[in-house]
Amino acid sequence: MVKAMETKDYLYFIKLVECRSYIKTAQFFGITQPAISAMVKRLEKGIGTKLFIKRGSNSSLHITNAGKVVYRAAKELVRIETAMKVDAKRASKNQFKLAYSELAGSLLLPAIITKLNQGNLLANVETYQENSHLLEGHILEGKYDAIIFSRLTDEYIKGIKSVVLQKHEYQLIVPASSELAKKSEIDLFTIGTIPLIMRHKRFLSRTALDRIFAKINFHPQKRLIVDSIDATLELVRNNMGVAYLMNSTVKNIPGVVAVPLVPSQKQYVYQCLGIRENAIPNEFQKACLEIIQEIKS
Secondary structure: OHHHOOHHHHHHHHHHHHHOOHHHHHHHHOOOHHHHHHHHHHHHHHHOOOOEEEEOOOOEEEEOHHHHHHHHHHHHHHHHHHHHHHHHHHHOOOOEEEEEOHHHHHHHHHHHHHHHHHOOOHHHEEEEEOOHHHHHHHHHOOOOOEEEEEEOOOOOEOOEEEEEEEEEEEEEEEEOOOHHHHOOOEOHHHOOOOOEEEOOOOOHHHHHHHHHHHHHOOOOOOEEEOOOHHHHHHHHHOOOOEEEEEHHHHOOOOOEEEEOEOHHHOOEEEEEEEEEOOOOOOHHHHHHHHHHHOOOO
8 A cells, every 4th residue: 555655655654744734735836735644644644653643732643663663664665765766867968076174175185076077077076065963864765876074984885885095193283382282192181271273163173172072071271263274383383372273284384284183083084985785887987986096095
């Protein structure tokens, strides 16, 4: 019975779960409310149990445990079908869509572009920059053939085959003229009243730093929140504080030095290549992927 459901029915169901309103769901798809009600009845009949119940004086819609199971499965089915259509359409084209996050792109994209050009593949390669938190979802949806992204762990991501291309260490960036620059390693607890220059929460370096704070129960006495790396380095260079960035960020930058943290406070960031586990690349896409995988530090 469930097999008779069409993709559009699953889309209706997913939207209904997310907005908890028959009227809003119908309006979103431009159909009638009875059509949404009929979809729910078909699905409940096929599965043999209630997916929604109404509670309270205002008859608000609540999803049952069975409904939650169907919701997760429906999203996966829609994702797989969408990816299948994209893959099938793209299979006959000599085209490669590569997306990257800002950090990973700044470290790897120049080398990738150079290598693809040397392999006479660049003309049919399209690149896109996107926020890190969107990349994993979009590669699973089949929007891209591959992604270059940064992670704080090299653990498995469901549905994504990832290859670590580079590994970098977060370190404390200090003025080259300071006493801290002479140290072989630094304990955050020893910086005292020196301002700690941090990036906003949307940046990976801030996520890494917040994890360390939680792990060692550390709270800087003074902190400065800065948006750009250039501004951060300028502040450090002018002895306005110390910063927390990747060691590679300050390579060959005058006036600042990267000093490792003590072992208990170390944190690494991995620059990875990601593709969907169930993707079937054509020969052109395989050639592009092989070149990218060769780019390792």
